[in-house]
Amino acid sequence: MSETLLRVDGLTVRFPTRRARIGGGRGWITAVDDVHLDVAAGAAVGLVGESGCGKSTVARAVMGLVSPAAGTIEWRGRAIGRDDAAGLRRMRREVQIVFQDPVGSLDPRMTVAESVAEALEALEGRQPRVSAARRVDESLAEVGLAPELAGRYPHELSGGQCQRAAIARATVSRPRLLVCDEAVSALDVSVQAQIVNLLAEFRERHGTALLFISHNLAVVRHLCDEVVVLYMGCVVERAPCELLFAEPRHPYTRALLAAVPRPDPSARDTADMVPVAVAPLLPDEGSPPGCAYSPRCGHAAEICRERRPPLEDAGDDHLTACHRWREFRCGAHGPG
Numbered sequence: 001m002s003e004t005l006l007r008v009d010g011l012t013v014r015f016p017t018r019r020a021r022i023g024g025g026r027g028w029i030t031a032v033d034d035v036h037l038d039v040a041a042g043a044a045v046g047l048v049g050e051s052g053c054g055k056s057t058v059a060r061a062v063m064g065l066v067s068p069a070a071g072t073i074e075w076r077g078r079a080i081g082r083d084d085a086a087g088l089r090r091m092r093r094e095v096q097i098v099f100q101d102p103v104g105s106l107d108p109r110m111t112v113a114e115s116v117a118e119a120l121e122a123l124e125g126r127q128p129r130v131s132a133a134r135r136v137d138e139s140l141a142e143v144g145l146a147p148e149l150a151g152r153y154p155h156e157l158s159g160g161q162c163q164r165a166a167i168a169r170a171t172v173s174r175p176r177l178l179v180c181d182e183a184v185s186a187l188d189v190s191v192q193a194q195i196v197n198l199l200a201e202f203r204e205r206h207g208t209a210l211l212f213i214s215h216n217l218a219v220v221r222h223l224c225d226e227v228v229v230l231y232m233g234c235v236v237e238r239a240p241c242e243l244l245f246a247e248p249r250h251p252y253t254r255a256l257l258a259a260v261p262r263p264d265p266s267a268r269d270t271a272d273m274v275p276v277a278v279a280p281l282l283p284d285e286g287s288p289p290g291c292a293y294s295p296r297c298g299h300a301a302e303i304c305r306e307r308r309p310p311l312e313d314a315g316d317d318h319l320t321a322c323h324r325w326r327e328f329r330c331g332a333h334g335p336g
Contacts, residue, residue, distance in 0.1 A: 002040040003076070005177050005209055006062065006095075010071035011035040013057050013233075031057045033233040033292075034071070036311070039177060044203060044210040046224035046241070048217060048256070054233035055213045059181045062211070063097055064088045093123050096170035100182035102163035106154040112165045113150040116140065116172050123173040139172040140165075143198060160191035164198070171202060177209045178202075184219060192216075196223055217260055221245055229253050232292040235311060239318040249320040251297045291323070299324055 012034055017027040032054040039045050047055050060066045062073055064082050072079050075091045082088070099105040106115055116136045121127070127135075140150055143164040154162050163183065170178060180199065184192040196219055202208055214220055220227060220241070227244045229237040229252065237250040248254045290307050294300040303323050311319040 002042060004038050005041050005076055006037075006039040006211070007074040007077075008035055008037045008058070008062065008071070009074070011058065011061055011068055011073065012070040013054075013061055013066055014069045030069075031233050032061065032068075035230070035233070035235055037228050037235070037238070039209050039211055041176065042203070042207045042209055043226065044212060044224045046220035046227045047211065047213045047230065048215060048220055048227060049230035050256075051215065053230040055230055056181050057233075058230075059097065059179050059211070059213055062179060063095065064091075093173065094176040095179065096173070096175040096177075097179040097181060098163070098166050098170050098183040100186055102159045102166055102186060103154050103157075105166050106162055106169075108154055111151050111153055112140065112145065112157070112168075115165065116169045119169045120172045135172060139168040142171070142202070143168045144194075158191075159187055160194065163187060163191075163195055167195075167198065167202075171206075171208070174206060175208060177211065179211045179213070181213045182215070183212075185214065185216065192219065199223065217245075217256060229256070234292050234321065235319075236293065236321045237319065238311065243316065243318055247318075249318065249325040250293075250322045251299050252293045291321070299327075 011032055012030065013032040014028040014030050017029055035054075035058060037045065037047070037058075047058060049055055057066065061068055064080065067082050074080065075087075075095065078087060080087045080091050106112075107118075110118065113133075113136050116139055117132055120132060120135055137147070137150070140147070145161065145164050145168065149157065149161060149165075154165075157165065167183075178199070183199075184195050187195060199210065199212075200223055203210055210223070212220060212224055224241050227237075227239060227241050228235055229244075229250065231252050237244065237248065237253045239249075244253065245257070248257055290303070290305045291297070291300065291309055294304040297304065301324065307323075309321045309323045311321045312325075313319050
């Protein structure tokens with residue numbers, strides 16, 4: 001059984017809102033609500049959902065960039081908090097992140113080689129110049145950047161080249177876990193495929209685990225072993241990848257899959273089983289007392305509006321937070 005590298009247990013993150021009036025109390029928005037997930041050594045876990053559902057907040061909490069209101073984050077069995085500077089330093093030697101904006105995530109005043117060398121020094125300390133230069137060259141070659149690009153600045157590169165440089169910077173110290181926060185969403189489709197294949201090859205070669213955050217279900221299906229579905233900060237479904245795409249049990253997951261364009265418009269999909277969604281709640285309207293998806297769900301019953309469903313395991317590692325999933329359980333085809 002593989003070692004559990006990352007364990008997120010009951011993670012809740014809240015952000016303050018503007019005060020409604022002078023002297024008024026401060027309100028709070030719950031961005032992430034009681035999230036549980038594990039990432040084992042060498043595994044690839046996809047975190048999916050609509051924009052604003054809390055995916056990036058989970059990533060930032062894992063990296064120690066935001067403080068949880070509740071819950072714990074463990075790295076290799078040890079709880080890590082923002083006030084644990086020594087623990088964060090140890091974890092960051094083994095956990096790195098690739099951000100969505102390939103150009104903005106690089107320092108515009110540094111060449112590609114300087115950015116990668118800076119990361120190497122920050123994570124492993126100052127090294128002999130020849131040794132450091134060799135490590136930088138090897139890292140750039142591994143992500144497919146030609147040697148002549150090492151001396152260029154971010155504005156002299158394409159978006160795909162910048163993302164390759166960002167991946168080289170994140171992987172130069174051989175992390176055990178790579179967090180990819182919408183790492184391909186800003187790229188052209190053809191470049192997306194190249195970057196996804198690069199990540200898959202890196203994982204196979206070095207055994208690096210991935211926490212892959214994306215709204216692109218086709219990419220997640222290609223890359224990941226397990227999928228966690230978020231809705232309004234809550235985990236509504238979690239399952240092995242192929243099982244989730246073959247048999248989605250939560251109405252929200254089914255709606256996500258039905259929304260994926262199909263090459264053959266006449267092909268039967270799950271659209272006939274998915275109700276038309278109404279406008280989602282705004283953050284300042286708060287969550288309903290029951291299931292967060294109940295205001296949009298055509299299957300919602302009284303119990304759905306009154307009581308929040310727990311994540312229920314049917315015994316096949318397929319967890320679903322829905323009171324009625326058994327009533328409309330049936331197969332579905334995921335995106336190709």
